[in-house]
Amino acid sequence: MTAKLTLPTTGAYGSTIAWVSSSPTVISNDGKTVTRSSVGQGDVTVTLIATITSNSVSDVKLFTLVVKQQLTDAQKVAADKAALQIGYSGTDTAASVTAKLALPSVGANGSIIVWYCSNTTVIANRGTVIRPAAGTSDKKVTLTAIIVNNAVVNTRAFTITVKQLP
Known part of the structure; x- marks a missing residue:
């Protein structure tokens, strides 16, 4: 405990x-x-x-x-990385995103989490979704979380698909 x-x-x-x-x-x-x-x-x-x-x-x-004894910084980062999840709106999933994402900024063990998106014209770094125009196709993007606790840094990437407007 x-x-x-x-x-x-x-x-x-x-x-x-x-x-x-x-x-x-x-x-x-x-x-x-x-x-x-x-x-x-x-x-x-x-x-x-x-x-x-x-x-x-x-x-x-x-x-x-x-x-349990306190964790090292590396253990904190590893645990926060393993537990990291994106929060989806409504019925959205990684394969079908239509609305704002919840991107945590702090892990349960105190690690700072900074997010970057491979295409900020589709998802802004704070999780705001800008859906592609109808007829232009869905867009796959990679969201990368950089997890930091003191001098220890690790990353975790998530691939999601933003659905085009109907």
Whole structure:
């Protein structure tokens, strides 16, 4: 795990749930704070202990979690590249684009993403689509994402087809 948790404090039938972390400096008792170790220090295993109480009856359940160490810049870029997607409008797909594209500018791991299009007369760098005139044919273009985190840079290309106007 790498981010905060949402820990329930009540059960489905009204029981109360109290949480205790075996390492509150890594995962707080309420799960809202998660502190990842630095690159090279390794992952940390933490046990969360849930005490479930209803009236005078209690039970305990243990949850073992592994808090992943922070990623290197190269790992951040690789993960952001792998997860990168273009957002299409309505029923559009890569094979049939007719409306503005959503081009993310920041990856989930903090990498900066800059987009370039092989033909800015069809798609502007911010995803605005300019459809070809009727009778001129659909246009294939390549959108290239440049993914940067500090000194690490990588790219990912997407080929899409912009449909001509009807």
